[in-house]
Amino acid sequence: MSTFLTEETQVTDAAVSTRLSSLDTLESEAIHIIREVVAEFEKPALLFSGGKDSVVMLHLATKAFWPGKVPFPVLHVDTGHNFPEVIDFRDRTVERLGLKLVVGSVQEFIDSGELAERADGTRNPLQTVPLLDAIQRNKFDAVFGGGRRDEDKARAKERILSLRDEFGQWDPRNQRPELWNLYNGRHTVGQHVRAFPISNWTELDIWRYIERENIELPGLYYAHEREVFARDGMWRAVGEVSQPLPHEEVITKTVRYRTVGDMSCTGAVESDAYTVSDVVVEVAASTLTERGATRADDRISEAAMEDRKKDGYF
Amino acid sequence: MSTDTLAADLETALPTTLFRFATAGSVDDGKSTLVGRLLHDSKAILADTLDAVARTSADRGFGGEKGGIDLALLTDGLRAEREQGITIDVAYRYFATDRRSFILADCPGHVQYTKNTVTGASTADAVVVLIDARKGVLEQTRRHLSVLQLLRVAHVIVAVNKIDLVEFSESVFREIEADVQQVGRELGLGSDGISDLLVIPVSALDGDNVVDRSERTPWYTGPALLEVLETLPAADELESHLESFRFPVQLVIRPQGALAPDAVAAGLDVEAYRDYRAYAGQITEGSVKVGDQVSVLTPGQDPRTTTVAGIDFAGSSLEEAAAPQSVALRLADEFDVARGDTIAAAGTVREASADLYAALCWLSPKPLREGAKVLVKHGTRTVQAVVRNVSGKLDLSTFKLEGASSLELNDIGHAQLRLAAALPLENYLHHRRTGAFLVIDPLDGNTLAAGLVKDHPGDHEDERYSI
Numbered sequence: 050m051s052t053f054l055t056e057e058t059q060v061t062d063a064a065v066s067t068r069l070s071s072l073d074t075l076e077s078e079a080i081h082i083i084r085e086v087v088a089e090f091e092k093p094a095l096l097f098s099g100g101k102d103s104v105v106m107l108h109l110a111t112k113a114f115w116p117g118k119v120p121f122p123v124l125h126v127d128t129g130h131n132f133p134e135v136i137d138f139r140d141r142t143v144e145r146l147g148l149k150l151v152v153g154s155v156q157e158f159i160d161s162g163e164l165a166e167r168a169d170g171t172r173n174p175l176q177t178v179p180l181l182d183a184i185q186r187n188k189f190d191a192v193f194g195g196g197r198r199d200e201d202k203a204r205a206k207e208r209i210l211s212l213r214d215e216f217g218q219w220d221p222r223n224q225r226p227e228l229w230n231l232y233n234g235r236h237t238v239g240q241h242v243r244a245f246p247i248s249n250w251t252e253l254d255i256w257r258y259i260e261r262e263n264i265e266l267p268g269l270y271y272a273h274e275r276e277v278f279a280r281d282g283m284w285r286a287v288g289e290v291s292q293p294l295p296h297e298e299v300i301t302k303t304v305r306y307r308t309v310g311d312m313s314c315t316g317a318v319e320s321d322a323y324t325v326s327d328v329v330v331e332v333a334a335s336t337l338t339e340r341g342a343t344r345a346d347d348r349i350s351e352a353a354m355e356d357r358k359k360d361g362y363f
Numbered sequence: 364m365s366t367d368t369l370a371a372d373l374e375t376a377l378p379t380t381l382f383r384f385a386t387a388g389s390v391d392d393g394k395s396t397l398v399g400r401l402l403h404d405s406k407a408i409l410a411d412t413l414d415a416v417a418r419t420s421a422d423r424g425f426g427g428e429k430g431g432i433d434l435a436l437l438t439d440g441l442r443a444e445r446e447q448g449i450t451i452d453v454a455y456r457y458f459a460t461d462r463r464s465f466i467l468a469d470c471p472g473h474v475q476y477t478k479n480t481v482t483g484a485s486t487a488d489a490v491v492v493l494i495d496a497r498k499g500v501l502e503q504t505r506r507h508l509s510v511l512q513l514l515r516v517a518h519v520i521v522a523v524n525k526i527d528l529v530e531f532s533e534s535v536f537r538e539i540e541a542d543v544q545q546v547g548r549e550l551g552l553g554s555d556g557i558s559d560l561l562v563i564p565v566s567a568l569d570g571d572n573v574v575d576r577s578e579r580t581p582w583y584t585g586p587a588l589l590e591v592l593e594t595l596p597a598a599d600e601l602e603s604h605l606e607s608f609r610f611p612v613q614l615v616i617r618p619q620g621a622l623a624p625d626a627v628a629a630g631l632d633v634e635a636y637r638d639y640r641a642y643a644g645q646i647t648e649g650s651v652k653v654g655d656q657v658s659v660l661t662p663g664q665d666p667r668t669t670t671v672a673g674i675d676f677a678g679s680s681l682e683e684a685a686a687p688q689s690v691a692l693r694l695a696d697e698f699d700v701a702r703g704d705t706i707a708a709a710g711t712v713r714e715a716s717a718d719l720y721a722a723l724c725w726l727s728p729k730p731l732r733e734g735a736k737v738l739v740k741h742g743t744r745t746v747q748a749v750v751r752n753v754s755g756k757l758d759l760s761t762f763k764l765e766g767a768s769s770l771e772l773n774d775i776g777h778a779q780l781r782l783a784a785a786l787p788l789e790n791y792l793h794h795r796r797t798g799a800f801l802v803i804d805p806l807d808g809n810t811l812a813a814g815l816v817k818d819h820p821g822d823h824e825d826e827r828y829s830i
Contacts, residue, residue, distance in 0.1 A: 068597070069381075069599075070379065070380060071464040074381040074687065077687050078687070078689075081644075081687075084643055084689070085743075088614045088743070111677070112676070114616060115616075115677045117618030118618065118623045118624070145624065146625055198455045205456065206453070206455075226813070227482065228486075228810070229799045230647070230687075230796070233740065233808070233809075233810050237808065249466055253459075254464070336409050355441050
């Protein structure tokens, strides 16, 4: 009833030796998408937070254009609640690759009264307004993000090239079908496109790739000692913007971060993964999703990401 | 599993390969449950997600007093979908076994099945079509199978689901299997040397023959669904050895003075790279070696032949490369080569043509009319085009072409287009990449149709593929 068990088996045996690994296939796909966007858009930029996914994106961009420079600037939406070592990492990376850095500042919008601090102190959801402002002011027509479809069910339904209207909004019911490897990036004045070249990568793929390519990350992704207190079932770091309440006891623990975002909403996990290979093993054995484990903003409701995306978030 | 044994496993494991598949089915055939079962039994679902699903299952009283987890909830959609009672096209899901990483395009079946199936199948190595064992082959099954044949999906797997509800009856299964094979023969699916057609009895609800072979179907001696997915050759494995080299140029890498500072810091010879010039792209078909004779195809010009001087990738020089690798090619002669040109194995490409005969899968609510001005995106080139005529519309249940002068959403029809520039078009039947194109609306930029290049009338196209 089937031919694959008979004649075609020989073709397969011959092909197996040259078959690309899943990481090589994902890398090739991402580089193809990055090059398509650079070729078809006037002014792309890459959203760079110093988080592992954006670091992998930048690494892929360096490979896509080697031996030339990465031909677009990086954009950081600074919540003002950053981990200092991440900002240091960001600046060193930009310097090393000779890139232009554009910063959109949440603090400036709060200072000018255009944004109000939230009651829970979390600034991640406040990034949307400075992000859209930076996109418009700089006339970026394509913005690369490190979003992955395995992160969340709203992301699972988003296209690799995601068209946004002049308010940056995502309309899940009105998405273009994405066929073969032919990407349609056409847009009208005022619209822009968010491009997600690593849509098909999982968290474990990211870590295996970081290990294979020997990519440097901010140190807080690896186990270190830190003063923390327990809140919302997570370990929160003690810092300028993240202070324990009187009943919250401060203790020193060996922790690492699985995601790196706003210091006011990102939690650490207890871990003794000191090296990248330790982390690969830890992630492979993990029983919690990365956002469920470490992001207060995604716990607000089941549809938190969906709501933020419709408002123009990544 | 302890992390020590896991570390040892990771050390010794061979690199996994990637396999893309899609699911298609009719309403209520249990597709969400099957997808949930695959994700659950392959341990792709983490504890916090499973807890949430278990809570919702209990809230909704799933399984009555016995309780249980409603696996369909694992693929529950967005709030926008629940609120409006709709399903928004394709969702992508990920899981892995020791042998393979899987990308699953979960395509809803009921509304806009053509649009969703075409989208999911265009990148799939295999498609799993669900049939309810109590209902057998429905008209929608025929439609799904005919779309998959048209898109030349390498492996079609028909899962006869809810086999538990027909008491694991062999005769029911054999009857459905015979019907499926009959439809396959009518379509040329599974007997044409391009695709294969497998039929498996499953119960997604209980897990029979999904991940492990079931003891409740002793009369079925074939593999479980996941075993099949783990062992089928991916389309690139089958094709890159059989097809000739094709490489649409994405852009020219010519840094002149602007070399990457990190590469220079790592010891790149600045003098040697001053005049570096390479053509970046992804190999869409076949493979290439240094020294191979290639033709550069530029619209409006005769093919120019040269040899491959080098294959570069991010600082490494490769001796050979194959689809789907992204690389940069250096050529022996200094031709003027630009985005939109195609580099191909010399002597394997027929003449470029501005007359395009095609099957169009119409994906837009805006209908196609004769005389319409559109854009055609083929490889890395986008050209203007006019629709000369629509010559017919396919009846997917009878596989016959009916007369039609326009195409509506979810129609598949034949049309002739005149292009503003001649393109190196190839029959989709033999070239799943260079035979594919998009039809784009020049006004709002939306994708209107998936296009499949056909031979010109009078060329000897195989009659079996006449749809």
